[in-house]
Amino acid sequence: MLRLAMTTDAETFERVRGPLGDRGIDVGHVRAKERALRVSGGESPGSGPDSPAADPDEFAGFDVGLVYPTRLMEGAVVDERLGVPWVNGRDAVVASRNKAGVLARLSAAGLPTPKTTLVSNPVDESVVVDAAEGFSYPVVVKPNSATRGVGVATATDLDSLLGVVDYLNLIHDYRATGDKSFLIQEFLSDARDYRAMVVDGAYAGAVERELDAEALEAGRWKHNVHRGATARGVDLDPEARDLAERAAEALGIDYLGVDLLATGDRLVVNETNARPTVDAATKYEDDFYDRVAGLIRRTDEGE
Structure with missing residues (x-):
């Protein structure tokens, strides 16, 4: 069975572990932050009751990683200790994090942006x-x-x-x-906010992020789920699907969340995320996990 290392233990880890396990991929958690990581001279020391000493085999036996750690300094150490290829390596994470750089590249490629x-x-x-x-x-x-x-x-x-x-x-x-x-x-007034997932170059599903009526009446406008918005599975039209795929292609990122804003007469790429949160499987295409598993296997094989 292929072993996959993930450095997140939040929603995405819990959601992908079962479906990927059903497809022959054993998902394990590697803690990459808020701990001590010895960089030379032995294994990691403990750093209190919530950070037990690292097992000598903690970083051993993994074949591939999903996705490069969000903290780049710690990520360099974890990357070296694991010694595996990543679905979305450091370059992909850094590129997507630079909002201006993303918009500049997409605009240069002829894609609509704010x-x-x-x-x-x-x-x-x-x-x-x-x-x-x-x-x-x-x-x-x-x-x-x-x-x-x-x-x-x-x-x-x-x-x-x-x-x-x-x-x-x-x-x-x-x-x-x-x-x-x-x-x-x-500012695109009254824009609808979508997060489209692109896996290995192809659209794989989307959610619309919405605020409830009370939040809207209070004057709130940011649709981030971490700020209280609700993500509802939607079936994007062909134009939006194509735009999401073209954005991933322009950036050269295999596994990407593409944030789209849609008004009455405009559809634009607002941001991208190379470390996208995975929502419930019912909100994506039926073959979502088959394609994620295929990308993981392809990455392991070095293709």
Whole structure:
């Protein structure tokens, strides 16, 4: 039986373990963060009652990984200890995390994206003012490499935009902060929010992320599931399926969540995620797990 290493122990791990096991793939968890990892001179030491000493065989016996760890520093150590090929390796995860880089590549490939400007802090206020020209308010302001909607805000005029940037400047003053860039992006009012899954180049299902009526009445607009939205399985039309597949092809990423925004007359790629959360199997195509298992086997074989 093929052994698959996963560095997440949250929803995705629990959901994929059974279906992949039924297809001859044994899924195991490898803890990659919030622990001590010895990098030389022996096996990992313990770091308290919740982080027991690593078993000498903890990293042994795996054939392939899904997906490269989210924390790149720890990931380098885990990657070396495992010594396996990854479905979505480091390059794929880094590329997808760079929202501006993704949109630039997709736009260059002729795919529709929201109008977006990257601002690389620190900059003078005049640079922000110039960057906002040509946008209609409200605009979206988002950190370039955050996930789950963290730090994303709307600004209704220039003063509120500069106020949001002031907060970003305070955060970016800390020397340990890595990516100091943020995006100014057009706000697509009343857009429907979809997460399409692409596996090995082909559309594999989608969910629509929706807020309930109470949240909408309270003025909320971010559709992230981790912020309380509900993901409902949907059957995307051919245009949306094709756009998701073209986005994955342009980025060269085999296993990708593609976030689409649809209004009355526009369909755009908003973001991508090379570490997508897997939802319930009923929300995807019937052969979803067959194709995921096939991609894992192909990765193991080095194809």
